[in-house]
Amino acid sequence: MPIFTVSEIAHSLNGEVFGNPLIELRGLASVESAGHDQIVLAIKDEYRQRLRKSKARVAIISNADGWDTLGLEAAIVIDNPRMGLALSTQLFQPKFEFSQGIHPSSYISQSALIEEGCSIGPFCYIGDNVHIGQKTKIADHVSIYSDSVIGQNGLLNSGVRVGSHVSIGDFFKCHANTVIGCDGFSFETKEQGSIDDVKETLGAGVKHTQSNYYKVYSLGSVRIGDHVEIGACTAIDRGTLIATSIGSGTKLDNLVHIAHNVQIGRDCLICGQVGIAGSAKLGDRVVFGGQVGVKDHIKVGNDVIAGGATKIFSNVSAGKIVMGSPAVEMTHNIAIYKALRKLPKLLQKVKLLEQKLGRPG
Numbered sequence: 367m368p369i370f371t372v373s374e375i376a377h378s379l380n381g382e383v384f385g386n387p388l389i390e391l392r393g394l395a396s397v398e399s400a401g402h403d404q405i406v407l408a409i410k411d412e413y414r415q416r417l418r419k420s421k422a423r424v425a426i427i428s429n430a431d432g433w434d435t436l437g438l439e440a441a442i443v444i445d446n447p448r449m450g451l452a453l454s455t456q457l458f459q460p461k462f463e464f465s466q467g468i469h470p471s472s473y474i475s476q477s478a479l480i481e482e483g484c485s486i487g488p489f490c491y492i493g494d495n496v497h498i499g500q501k502t503k504i505a506d507h508v509s510i511y512s513d514s515v516i517g518q519n520g521l522l523n524s525g526v527r528v529g530s531h532v533s534i535g536d537f538f539k540c541h542a543n544t545v546i547g548c549d550g551f552s553f554e555t556k557e558q559g560s561i562d563d564v565k566e567t568l569g570a571g572v573k574h575t576q577s578n579y580y581k582v583y584s585l586g587s588v589r590i591g592d593h594v595e596i597g598a599c600t601a602i603d604r605g606t607l608i609a610t611s612i613g614s615g616t617k618l619d620n621l622v623h624i625a626h627n628v629q630i631g632r633d634c635l636i637c638g639q640v641g642i643a644g645s646a647k648l649g650d651r652v653v654f655g656g657q658v659g660v661k662d663h664i665k666v667g668n669d670v671i672a673g674g675a676t677k678i679f680s681n682v683s684a685g686k687i688v689m690g691s692p693a694v695e696m697t698h699n700i701a702i703y704k705a706l707r708k709l710p711k712l713l714q715k716v717k718l719l720e721q722k723l724g725r726p727g
Contacts, residue, residue, distance in 0.1 A: 368392075368458065372424055375405065376442045379426065379453050384433050385440030389424055394458045397422065407454055409447040426450050464503045481518075499536065511547075517592065529604060535592035535614065542598045546590070550603040550626025550644060552582035582606060584626055591615070591632070597622065603644075613650065631668070649684060673699075 370378075373387035395404040397413050400422035408414045408425045417425055417436040424440045427433060428450075433441040444450055464485035468474060472490040483501040486492065491509040498504070499518035510516065510528040517536035522528075526540050529547025540546070559576040586605025591614030596602075600618055603626040604610055610624060613632035623641045624630070630642075631650035640654050643662035652666055655674030660666065667684030677691035690699035 368461075370457065372405075372440045372442065375426075375454075375457065378457050379442060379444050379450070381426070381442040381444040382430075383440060383442055384430050385424075385438065387440065389440055391424060394454050395422070405442075405454070407450050409450050426454060462503075462505075464505070469506075475512075487524075493530070502538075514547075523598075529588070531587040532590075532604075533587065533609075534590040535594065537593045538590065539595040541596065541620070544596050544598060544600045544602075546596075546602045547588045547604045548601060550582070550584045550606060552584070552606060552626060552644065553579040554582055555579060586610065586627070588612075594618075597638070600624075603628075619656075625662070637674070 369390050369392050371387065372383055372389045372391065375391065376383045390403065391405045392403045395401065395406055397406050397408060397416045397420045400406045400420055402421055402423055404422060405424045405426065406420065406422045408417055409428045414427060414436065417438065420437070423438060424442070425436070425438055426442045426444060428444065428447040430441065430443045464487065466485055468480070468486045469488045471488045472486050472492070474480065474486070474492045475494045475496065477494045478492045478496040480486070480498050481500040484498055485503045487504060487506040489507045490504055492498070493510060493512040495513045496510050497515045499516060499520065501518060502516055502520035504522045505524045507524055508522050508526045511530040513530055514528050514532040516534050517538060519536055520534065520538040522540050523542045525543040527545045532547040555577045557577060559574050560572050561576065563572040563574055584604040584606055586607050587609045588602055588604050589609040589611040591612060593615050594612055594617070596618045597620035599620055600622045602610060602624040605627045608627060610626060610628050612624070612630045613634065615633040616630055616636070618636045619638040621639045622636055625642060625644040627645040628642050629647045631648055631652065633650055634648060634652045636654050637656040639657045642648070642660040645663045646660045646666070648666045649668035649670070651669045653671045655672060655676065657675045658672045659677045661679045664678065664681050666678065666682045667686070669685045670682050671687045672678060672693065673689035673696060675691065676689050676693045678688070678693045682688060682693065687696045688694060689696040690702065694702070
């Protein structure tokens with residue numbers, strides 16, 4: 367665990383020191399669990415008031431008013447409280463140690479280009495014509511198949527699989543056991559089947575059954591921009607004939623599935639267990655809560671926000687805030703939910719009225 371003085375932490379956070387700047391600190395902790403050598407983040411008033419009962423000697427706060435009445439020996443005041451947690455956790459993040467160079471247990475194709483400053487851990491496979499940019503770090507048991515490109519300053523954690531002809535930008539971060547560039551889930555039948563009937567009639571008339579399936583192979587690739595982060599156990603399918611794409615700055619959580627031909631814009635935030643079906647298109651700065659589902663071949667505009675477990679079956683215009691299944695505007699969904707909660711009482715009233723009118727319930 368790294369050790370920093372109050373002064374060094376303040377400099378990293380662009381903050382101002384009050385009290386003793388030379389106290390050494392070994393980590394970041396909550397107000398309740400902090401030890402004497404840990405700093406706490408107490409931006410909100412509720413946390414600030416708890417400091418008097420804490421063992422912490424140093425806190426990050428949003429203003430200096432009365433800091434010396436909180437039982438502290440020093441305080442760091444920052445101008446942008448919203449960034450306090452991000453910057454302080456970044457400072458104290460344990461560094462994963464990578465040895466320079468290539469571990470002897472790994473296979474590296476003779477045609478692969480590994481640039482200066484890279485690290486490749488044990489039991490990795492780097493295929494033909496792979497290009498890995500400067501200072502990219504690759505942990506153990508990672509596979510990168512032929513003709514793929516990984517940019518500079520990347521980090522691929524254990525068990526990541528990158529298929530062939532995939533292109534990934536600079537400052538890429540990928541967590542364990544994610545697969546990028548697997549085949550899309552696409553099959554055809556020789557004759558019309560029940561799925562086609564359902565699409566045409568919405569279930570009103572199903573005349574056929576499903577027959578043997580013939581795989582549609584994914585001949586496209588995956589294109590990922592700069593500063594993209596992908597969580598653990600996520601799967602991104604390659605396109606059928608075009609590239610599945612993810613724009614720069616976008617962040618994907620664990621257990622996300624991006625299907626073939628999907629296009630995702632810049633600076634999107636996709637939470638855990640989201641599934642985006644084939645050929646769907648997302649604009650820039652789209653935010654999806656956990657377990658959002660998106661139908662194939664639809665468009666979601668820029669700056670759309672979808673609440674957790676929302677199911678999107680049709681196009682969503684830019685800037686909409688949606689929730690529910692099927693997705694509707696969030697305010698409308700809340701009104702529907704409130705009305706639904708009243709339904710049992712309403713049915714009881716209807717039953718009583720029917721009894722008064724002499725009608726069977």
